[in-house]
Amino acid sequence: MHSRDHVSPDPAVEDSSVNLAPADQPRTVHELAERLLGAYVVDGGTVHLAGCLLENRLFLRLAARRGDQSVEFFLDRQGNDVSQAMAQTLGMANTTTLPHAPEDAGEAMRFLAEVGRRKLAERWLGPDPPTEVDLAAVWCAFAQGKLRFTIEPHAVDLPFADWARSLKPPPFICPHTNRTTYHVTALDDGRIVAAEEAAACEQSGQRVLARELVSCAATGRRVLPEFTATCPATGEAVLRSVMVSCDVCRQKMSPAAVQGGRCAACRHRERVSKSDSRLARILDEHPLLDRWRRWRLSEAAASYHLTAHGWFRRLLVIVDKDSLEIKLLATGHRLQTTWDVVEPDQYDLVLRG
Numbered sequence: 286m287h288s289r290d291h292v293s294p295d296p297a298v299e300d301s302s303v304n305l306a307p308a309d310q311p312r313t314v315h316e317l318a319e320r321l322l323g324a325y326v327v328d329g330g331t332v333h334l335a336g337c338l339l340e341n342r343l344f345l346r347l348a349a350r351r352g353d354q355s356v357e358f359f360l361d362r363q364g365n366d367v368s369q370a371m372a373q374t375l376g377m378a379n380t381t382t383l384p385h386a387p388e389d390a391g392e393a394m395r396f397l398a399e400v401g402r403r404k405l406a407e408r409w410l411g412p413d414p415p416t417e418v419d420l421a422a423v424w425c426a427f428a429q430g431k432l433r434f435t436i437e438p439h440a441v442d443l444p445f446a447d448w449a450r451s452l453k454p455p456p457f458i459c460p461h462t463n464r465t466t467y468h469v470t471a472l473d474d475g476r477i478v479a480a481e482e483a484a485a486c487e488q489s490g491q492r493v494l495a496r497e498l499v500s501c502a503a504t505g506r507r508v509l510p511e512f513t514a515t516c517p518a519t520g521e522a523v524l525r526s527v528m529v530s531c532d533v534c535r536q537k538m539s540p541a542a543v544q545g546g547r548c549a550a551c552r553h554r555e556r557v558s559k560s561d562s563r564l565a566r567i568l569d570e571h572p573l574l575d576r577w578r579r580w581r582l583s584e585a586a587a588s589y590h591l592t593a594h595g596w597f598r599r600l601l602v603i604v605d606k607d608s609l610e611i612k613l614l615a616t617g618h619r620l621q622t623t624w625d626v627v628e629p630d631q632y633d634l635v636l637r638g
């Protein structure tokens with residue numbers, strides 16, 4: 286069946302050229318699907334082929350012989366040599382005959398035959414021309430399409446493109462973490478992610494990305510940030526539900542930061558003069574404080590704690606270190622140890638008094 290002729294004459298290749306295909310390449314989309322889809326685990330959902338095109342791409346196989354001397358090589362449709370590795374990948378060594386060409390390739394084959402003969406003439410080492418030159422069209426299937434991972438109500442597509450014979454299930458690329466995986470799951474908000482990146486909030490049970498959780502500094506539990514607050518004493522994230530209040534400044538904080546009912550800042554305040562740069566900044570920002578005296582100051586992670594004396598009352602002020610905003614104002618009788626918290630709209634009134 287192979288067309289036989291000599292190196293030099295008659296480059297014409299008839300439509301009766303032999304058509305071959307690698308014997309073990311997938312022939313149908315169904316075969317391809319079977320090979321791909323089994324690779325994935327999709328929690329509570331499915332993966333299927335959402336569009337897949339199997340395209341037969343033309344190669345030329347040229348084999349020439351004379352006695353025990355032979356030459357064989359492959360060209361792609363553009364007439365370029367196919368490397369040995371590529372020929373192996375495509376399975377060109379083991380082919381079956383197709384009943385007909387998958388498409389009309391007469392012109393392409395005439396071009397390839399011409400290039401092939403030219404190359405053969407360069408590569409044939411014997412003094413006499415080959416007695417047999419076999420030309421065959423080899424049709425290799427190229428697959429492209431996409432896999433669709435569906436976990437209702439959402440879906441994520443994963444494109445692929447490779448030779449059908451060597452196509453391997455591509456790893457799912459998590460659109461939210463870029464992690465590659467073969468195990469796909471959905472979060473409670475519906476996002477489809479790599480299962481290895483999912484975790485449950487230990488407070489609410491909500492399934493989210495592990496990287497969206499924070500560690501509670503007091504309990505070590507991994508929880509959503511919304512269940513935590515920044516401890517004003519330590520600056521660490523702590524579950525609100527385990528925070529305790531300082532008896533003096535009323536701020537909620539990590540249990541570890543409170544001893545004997547008082548936070549570190551309330552346990553020890555240093556006497557400072559108005560020339561202390563921190564106090565000077567605060568008095569500059571809040572001029573009404575300037576009439577108070579005998580200032581004491583301590584620092585917590587994000588705030589200054591200050592106490593001062595007036596004629597009849599004591600004052601407790603907590604000021605944000607960055608903004609100098611008053612976060613808490615309380616007054617107490619000079620002879621008592623308890624504090625009365627002042628509402629923000631009363632600040633001016635109290636400070637004047």
Ligand SMILES: [Zn+2]
Pocket residue numbers: 531532533534535536547548549550551
């Ligand atoms: Zn305190």
